[in-house]
Amino acid sequence: MTHVLEQGVPLGQTIVPQSNGLPPEEDEHSAKLSAWADKYRGATVADLDLPPALSTSPSTSLAEAMLSASSHDYSHLTVLSENTRSLLGYLPISKLKHLFESKQLQPSDPVSKAVVRFQRRGEKRYQVITMETELWELEGFFENIGPLATGELQDFAVVTDGGRKFVLGVVTRSDLEEFVKRRPA
Template sequence: MTTVAAQPSTAVQSAPTALNGFVPPPPDKYRGAVVEDLQLSPAFALPQDERIGRAIELAYDRDFSHIPVLDRKRKPLGYVEVAALKKKWEAGEADPTDNVALYMTKFNRSVSTNPYTVITPDTPLADLERFLQDNIFALVTDYGRKFVLGVATAQDLETFVSRRGI
């Protein structure tokens, strides 16, 4: 009977980062979470005929930096950037009784140059993160896109990740 002595392996074990050229995707930092999991505050939006003095007051009460502007049928028209609006008011370039519609940034509705991205409570957070790379915020709408339910920002994603300890 022949005995074979075990020899230590000289093969180098590689880290499980590559196998035949395949590199696995990074772990999902959101763990499959969706927009609903962000627990956003209810949407705050302004009608197009709201006065800027009132808009600034409401924005600071709620600590919002950007506020969607809606038409009479609750269709999103654009948004106001509160800091810029306040600066114009303080510089005398805007009257507190002016309508916010005069100072809003209008949404680009051209589908050919800027396709509309629907963000609903079921949108995966990874998709929301990709959208927010090119946008200041996302309007979260109901499934039929009739109502604005919330406003999501990159800061909301950062808070979510830190809260979960990921």
């Protein structure tokens, strides 16, 4: 069976014929990206109305960091350098609870002992997520599909300015779910 494009059918940006003139085979990833683009209809991270990020420093005690996170109902804290205010990594609160229970860390230990540092070199790619990032791209980041894929699934994203100088917020998968629930159809 041969596939032929009908005469007069306009080709959109995503419909580019293969070198043999046949229409492209839509794969599972491009179908998901297309569905997400339809679901979010041009919305960006700015449309999520995220609360400001709650950051801590490497020298803060884990007890103090955990208290700050729980009082604001945050699942992750960003960790900033005390000198340069640059983003060093993050502190996952659920992991911290486990480390306390297993006696691997003490509440009096500094954040530097538990911080998960961002890797900007090597196999893992650091992706910049800004207020202008479209939500379909963000869902792709979480699912490791599309232009912001990092090589693994993600649970949250740190939102920065384009130059990564300022941490503006933290967005999770549940933030996307809540956005879809409250947005009119």
